[in-house]
Amino acid sequence: MFKSLARSSIIKSSSPLVAISKRLYHPNVIEHYTNPRNVGSLDKSQSNVGTGLVGAPACGDVMKLQIQVNDNTGIIENVKFKTFGCGSAIASSSYVTELVRGKTLEDAAKIKNTEIAKELSLPPVKLHCSMLAEDAIKAAIRDYQSKRKATVLK
Amino acid sequence: MFQLLRFSRIHKRSISSFYELFPKNFPNGKPVWSIDNNKLRKEYRSLQSKFHPDAIASNHEDNDNKNLSSLINKAYQTLKNPLDRSQYLLKLIKNIDLSNEEVAQNLTQNDPNLLLTVLDVHEQLEDIDNDFENIKEIELENKKRIMNIEQNLNTLYENQDYDKIAKLTIELKYWVNLSKAIKEWEPRVKNQ
Numbered sequence: 001m002f003k004s005l006a007r008s009s010i011i012k013s014s015s016p017l018v019a020i021s022k023r024l025y026h027p028n029v030i031e032h033y034t035n036p037r038n039v040g041s042l043d044k045s046q047s048n049v050g051t052g053l054v055g056a057p058a059c060g061d062v063m064k065l066q067i068q069v070n071d072n073t074g075i076i077e078n079v080k081f082k083t084f085g086c087g088s089a090i091a092s093s094s095y096v097t098e099l100v101r102g103k104t105l106e107d108a109a110k111i112k113n114t115e116i117a118k119e120l121s122l123p124p125v126k127l128h129c130s131m132l133a134e135d136a137i138k139a140a141i142r143d144y145q146s147k148r149k150a151t152v153l154k
Numbered sequence: 155m156f157q158l159l160r161f162s163r164i165h166k167r168s169i170s171s172f173y174e175l176f177p178k179n180f181p182n183g184k185p186v187w188s189i190d191n192n193k194l195r196k197e198y199r200s201l202q203s204k205f206h207p208d209a210i211a212s213n214h215e216d217n218d219n220k221n222l223s224s225l226i227n228k229a230y231q232t233l234k235n236p237l238d239r240s241q242y243l244l245k246l247i248k249n250i251d252l253s254n255e256e257v258a259q260n261l262t263q264n265d266p267n268l269l270l271t272v273l274d275v276h277e278q279l280e281d282i283d284n285d286f287e288n289i290k291e292i293e294l295e296n297k298k299r300i301m302n303i304e305q306n307l308n309t310l311y312e313n314q315d316y317d318k319i320a321k322l323t324i325e326l327k328y329w330v331n332l333s334k335a336i337k338e339w340e341p342r343v344k345n346q
Contacts, residue, residue, distance in 0.1 A: 055269045057258035057324045060331035062273050084276040084335065128255040 025087055026121035032091035037098050040080040042066040047151050050144025052136040056128060061085025063093050065136035067100065067108075069144050074104050081136070088126040092116050092133035100137055109141050171246055172229035175201070185246055187311035191234055198230040236304050237330050240323040248316045252323060261320050272328045276335065284341035293336050300329050 025033070044051045044066065052065045061084065068078035079101050081093045095116055100108040116122075116130035169175065174183040178197045179190065205223045232238045244250040252258050262268070275292065282288045303326045310319045 053266065053269050053273060054264055055262070055272070055328070056255055057262045057327070058253050058255045060327040062269055062276065062328070064273055082273070082277070082280075084273070084331075131255075 028095075028120050029087055029091040029122075032094040032120070033087045036090055036094040038080050038094070038101070039082065041082065042068055042078065042080050047071075047147055048144070050140040050142070050147065052139030052141075052143060054132055054135045054139055056085065056089065056132050058128075059085060059089070061089045061129075061132070063089060063132055063136045065093060065097070065133075065140050067137075067140045067144060069105065071148070074106070076100050076103055076105065076108055086126075086129065088120065088122055088129040089132060091120050092122070092129045093136065095119055096133040096137055105141050105144070108137060111137060169225075172233055172242070175226055175229045176233075185243055187239070187243060188308065189233060189239070194230065194234055198226065201226050236307070237323065237326050240307060240319065240326070243311075244316065244320055244323065248320075250316070250320050252320065252327070258324055261317075262324050268325060268328065272332065275332055279332075279335060279339060282339070286341075289336065289339060293333070296329055296333055296336065300326065300333070303329070 041064075042049045042051075046068070048069050048071055050067045050069065053062070054065075055062045063081065063083045063085065065081045066079065067076045069075070070077050079097045081097050083090045083093045096111065099111055099115070111134060113127070113130040113134040116133055117127055120130070122130055171183065171185050173180040173185050176194060176197045177183070179194050180186065202223060205219050205226060207220050207223060232242050241252050244252060250257065250261075252261075275296070279289075279292055282292075303322055307319060307322060307326075310322065
């Protein structure tokens with residue numbers, strides 16, 4: 001869905017709508033929203049892929065974040081996301097994928113929502129979008145770890 | 155004229171819920187779930203014909219009327235829409251504020267099945283290039299889902315089961331968002 005939105009904002013970059021949204025959103029949010037990083041899906045049936053699926057029930061937004069982990073080094077080698085929600089939620093998840101790529105699981109688990117909110121200058125009413133992104137990466141790590149435990153025990 | 159003024163003053167001072175603004179629909183002013191949309195629209199229009207600033211040529215109480223007119227408008231938009239009405243009732247009756255993420259999160263606990271279904275339909279929608287038949291199918295399915303929830307809410311409100319009402323209202327929000335996404339869908343241009 002946001003693909004088409006992103007496309008239309010690029011094409012009609014001089015439209016009044018974008019002019020308005022530019023006033024409401026920080027440039028970093030606009031940048032991630034119009035040019036989101038690492039959009040897509042990984043094969044969730046793979047044993048080295050962890051999937052985090054979280055929702056913001058008050059807004060009705062959903063966010064899926066997936067990590068592909070090197071089983072030997074514990075480093076996140078690939079990461080993809082899909083977010084259906086507002087611009088801040090999309091930007092938060094896009095930014096968090098940039099943050100975790102190349103990190104160890106341990107370091108990725110330390111990411112705090114405040115870091116995301118600061119980078120994107122999210123206003124107080126949008127802070128929960130950054131919390132959603134933090135929840136998503138944590139859920140993805142948990143999913144990977146529970147899968148790994150299951151395979152090791154076999 | 156005096157009557158109009160009195161009306162606006164009374165309501166500005168003492169209104170305790172949106173329901174009181176529509177005395178023909180809600181004679182005792184009590185908040186209820188079941189409403190008659192046609193009847194409500196009728197009363198709304200007749201009120202706006204009295205209070206809308208455009209309807210009154212010159213009036214010293216222009217601002218009073220403007221405020222009342224926009225209040226009536228806000229009340230009508232909230233009450234006619236099932237999602238907004240349910241959110242409003244939960245806040246009014248049980249002080250449950252579903253617009254607060256923490257409150258809503260505690261109620262749903264990230265229900266994985268619901269999230270999976272929501273994500274799945276959003277992804278289906280995203281994968282459609284320009285097949286209008288498929289869009290219609292998704293749209294119809296979603297309308298059915300929403301109608302179903304609204305019917306369930308009828309029973310739950312009769313039984314005053316507010317915990318379940320809150321959960322179902324949250325679910326309704328996800329599907330209403332989906333219907334917005336369906337409306338915004340546009341065929342993908344080739345070579346992109």
